[in-house]
Amino acid sequence: MNAAAWLRLSPSEQDALLLSLRVASRSVLASLPFALATGWLLARRRFAGRILLDALVQLPLVLPPVAVGYGLLVLFGARGPLGAWLDRVLHAHLAFTTNGAALATAAMTFPLFVRIIRVSMEQLDPGLADVARTLGAGALDRFLTLTLPLVIPGVLAGMVTAFSAALGEFGAVITFVGNIPGITRTLPLALYTMLQAPGGEHAAARLATLSILLGLAGLLLSEWLARRLWHMLGRGTPA
């Protein structure tokens, strides 16, 4: 058996891969505005409760993912307070759906996402805005020509990292939305399923290899973006 044939994915494995990409995209895009707002609040504002907000944002890092999934189930399950409200108002369901998988993923990757955006915003020198003012630049002008170009590489690096992490999210997803082929069975869930099935070793190894390649590509891309940011900010190359 040659390597190319060994790496060829079965239809169900292809489904898992595509579903993972879909879930990760939705997760990143849906959490982007919240990550931007939270990153900006933590980087630029001093307010009562800032430490509490910081702790809440980081909470998923230290909780068992299963606990996060369980929490989502309690809140967004059919009889949960938010789940019932969504059902009544929007006729939308999250438990045991693809969107639910994206929500669980977003909750787990949010700390990482916010951290990268926050760091890029903290590196912005507020003194540059004063320079722009004395040169005649108004508020919108300053945002478009100064803040945005300086922050975008950091935001992109955050998106790529969050996306890579989203592809691998397991515990919260399986707890909140189960392991339904084609709907919630993402790459790591498919891998887990293969490990449980007799004779699934080859498929499991294939999916694990694929996960490694995707993760590596994501991290390299994110690192490249981060280096671009560092270069732009004139701080040489990070160690």
Add this chain to the structure above:
Amino acid sequence: MLRVAVRKRLSTFELDVDFELPTPGVAALFGPSGCGKTSTINAIAGLLEPDTGRIELDGEVLLDRVRGVSLPSEQRRIGYVFQDVRLFPHLSVAGNLRYALKRAPPTHFVSLADVIALLELESLLERRTHHLSGGERQRVAIARALLSQPRLLLLDEPLASLDRERREEVLPYLESLRDRLAVPMVYVSHQFDEVLRLATHVVLMQAGRALAEGSIGTISLDRRLRTLIGPDAVGAVIDGSVIGNDPSGLTRVAVGRGELKLAAAPWAPGAPVRVQLLARDVILATRPAEQLSVRNQLAGTVSAIEPDDAYSDLVSIEVGGATILSRVTKAATRELGLVPGLSAWALIKSASLHGRSYQRAACLNA
């Protein structure tokens, strides 16, 4: 004319300044670190909102808290060179310059080509800003501020972040800026030698107040300067003009109605020259001295004697249109019988005198 009268309660002290500066011209805000110099120019630039006060530039009101007028910084057209440079990191040198030019009003008093030539930036234009040396960065920041076509240029210790050598590299550019462009400048510094080289007018600041203001000649005689610059740097600063070179090669400079001989310098007759006569270098005699190596003898009259420290006095001598200071021991004051009104001769070695060519911008003479 720049009129500033503002108050602002700051975390460590209260800023309460009131002064007027002639425009055009280079005015120095001089005082120790943390005395409110930067806060003052921030208020002028509109980056700091005073609690009360009024700021007026050439007849236009920039701030009037009573009438609720406060022009936003971006509409004041006041250039600012920051101590920590602050070049835009995502733009090249040329990009930084264009950023200013694009937002400048349509009538330009200085073109991109002028500024590039004046600050010698041609070879740096395509460089990224973080590849520049400290001196180069500050030159780009000065060029950027000029290209916004400001009515007033504020410079906040632009040389403070540079080492001695780099300062000497940038200072001549500031001098040529003063001599070639008519833009009024307010220069913040705690280095008196910079003030001496650049300023026409000085505001002495201490603990949030403007202690004294006047021409550099007047301020150089102010007693309060002594505590700021130390006794050894005290001395009259006199603006004179070159008469020519004498046969021995010394350069003759007219000061008031008298004349000083300086170590030879390549200045054309008529060129304005600034001379500092350090009080410790000026010797007093009560009759004309003969058979001395000293090349300068200025006849004058003692106008004041003030105690300088426990052992010495600071004597002011009027020498025909100029005042010079001499530090003598109290014993000498006593033995020579120095009193106001007494005739005296001030003796100064040519070798201890250093003049500085001081080319005023054309419009200053007008």
